[in-house]
Amino acid sequence: MNEVEAKTPEEPRDFIRDIIRADLAEGRCDTVVTRFPPEPNGYLHIGHAKSICLNFGVAAEFAGRCHLRFDDTNPVKEEHEYIESIQADVRWLGFNWGKHLFFASDNFETLYDWACHLIRNGHAYVDDLSAEEIRAHRGTLTEPGKNSPFRDRTAEENLDLFSRMRAGEFPDGARVLRAKIDMASGNINLRDPVLYRILRATHPRTGDAWCIYPTYDFAHGQSDAIEGVTHSLCTLEFADHRPLYDWLIDNLPTSSRPRQYEFSRLNLTHTVLSKRRLTQLVQERHVTGWDDPRMPTLAGLRRRGVPPAAIRDFVHRIGLTKSDNLVEVAALEHCIREYLNQVAPRRMAVLRPLKVVIENYPEGQSEELEAVNNPADPDSGTRLVPFGREIYVDQADFMEDPPKKFFRLTPGREVRLRYAFFLTCREAVKNEAGEVVELRCTYDPETRGGNAPDGRKVKATIHWVSAAHALRAQVRVYDYLFARPDPGAQGDFLEDINPESLSVLQDCRLEPALGEARLGEAIQFEREGYFCLDPDSKTGHAVFNRTIALRDGWAKTQAKGGK
């Protein structure tokens, strides 16, 4: 990990923090307790990072605490792998729940008792209607629903049926427990929502102990209350559920009363953030896994080389509002570049090698030249880079017949080799197919370090790697997984997958210092972008991922003549 921390951003201010400040000032709560409540049915993504930074950030700023709670009420889609990855990803992002790790499933017994409490008070009933009949009875936004014929069962009968549901006497889906609220409510969530369903599925934590499971709506707010959460922060789609959550709390013997506040989800251009779609990308192998560097998951971003501090900075900068919006992925890229520019050491790597023979450099000889590690960080010092008669430069830095604004190598032209010498191209050697396979050049030994004693100038500086000392590597260059800014807007989102989202460069040459690159360390390949070692690397064969290109790569280098 790069050790330099991002500058601490100024104190965030938004409507949620204003509410909390007022609650504390006016004595409505003593200690702020928040929670991040993932369902363990997928990996966390950059949208979750917004919620994590908010919940953990608020708790830290107001000296409270933030719980990590798994809302694990749906055993069909939940897995241990997700429970573990979620914890690893929250930690990686820089947050710590301490001893406050909770699972909604730890409350199953309490939730069962509370369901019985509702039944005894006439607030819940067992319904024999099928899922489809329940849907048909529910009504629409403009028409009220219809009462179920089973709605008026006595408390005794309901308690008996509910305990037999738990005992496994009925098949899956045969009966449900419903809250008895109001089938004519203008809010469909209040039209006798389902609280429990019969479902024979092995739960990752409770195994086969239960064959009835609470719905998310009956577990979420109740778990908040059990944990003493004061501010239950969630995304806008839950605003319509709030009256139900409040109704449940009003009718249950809870010892605390969480308040729910909603904020807008993060949406990003060129990106899908629905877990259903992300799962589909993984399961149908459109990507190599949840941690594919093209995925917007935290695991994917980590593998791609995106530092957690850049994600935190991004979330801080986009702020918090109550209206849905779409953020340009370029805003995230900006935060990544800005952070990496401060911390990433510079190295030289040639991605598309073209051999250069320096005819006037003595055969069998080599020397070491001093190179700056990071001009943005004076403490990072310098290193020695070997130089010799044969070097590699990038194919893109040579043109036999260049347009006017091209200032890099071409026969007869002198350029600067970064940290080394002035080099003049004499001749391009071609193969039978007419492709340039080698450049014959000469250098000026008087220009060691990159300046001419006679003061003559060159218009371009290019990077290079000594052929005799170079390491070989594979470099994976990524583009957006979705070419369209709004994947799926015109139909199936899978059809918008960018067929060129991954380019593999096989025979790249690296300066020897890159042999010491560590996993998780960000490195700038000069003039190319930011890169990091991929876990697929093997001894003697490194694999690097391009995290992100330098700003506007091609257009800018052209304008500036390759500098």
Ligand code: ATP
């Ligand atoms: P789905 O993609 O199926 O809607 P989900 O994103 O709601 O699932 P959860 O595990 O329930 O998945 O999310 C945990 C928390 O993260 C919730 O509080 C949710 O509101 C928040 N969250 C999820 N996606 C985003 C997002 N894009 N922006 C901000 N917060 C999000």
Ligand code: MG
């Ligand atoms: Mg959810």
